[in-house]
Amino acid sequence: MSNYETDINLDKLELEYNNDVKKDQTYWRENDAKFAAVHQKVENYEEFCDIVKASKLKPIDKNDITSKATTSWKKTKN
Numbered sequence: 001m002s003n004y005e006t007d008i009n010l011d012k013l014e015l016e017y018n019n020d021v022k023k024d025q026t027y028w029r030e031n032d033a034k035f036a037a038v039h040q041k042v043e044n045y046e047e048f049c050d051i052v053k054a055s056k057l058k059p060i061d062k063n064d065i066t067s068k069a070t071t072s073w074k075k076t077k078n
Contacts, residue, residue: 029055 033055037048 026056 030052033052034048037051040051042048042051
């Protein structure tokens with residue numbers, strides 16, 4: 001009789017699970033964007049595609065802007 005713990009690679013299983021969850025989230029996000037685009041009655045297919053592509057974008061907040069602000073010049077003493 002085999003030991004089930006040694007037959008199953010849990011790390012691989014977890015990786016596959018996480019990838020499938022991510023794909024599922026992407027599918028539903030894009031699906032919701034498609035319905036929103038149809039509801040908005042876009043002018044053409046290009047606008048429709050742009051709305052679906054933009055569905056992955058998230059608004060930035062104040063912390064995103066201030067945390068990456070750095071001085072790009074050197075300060076020198078005279």
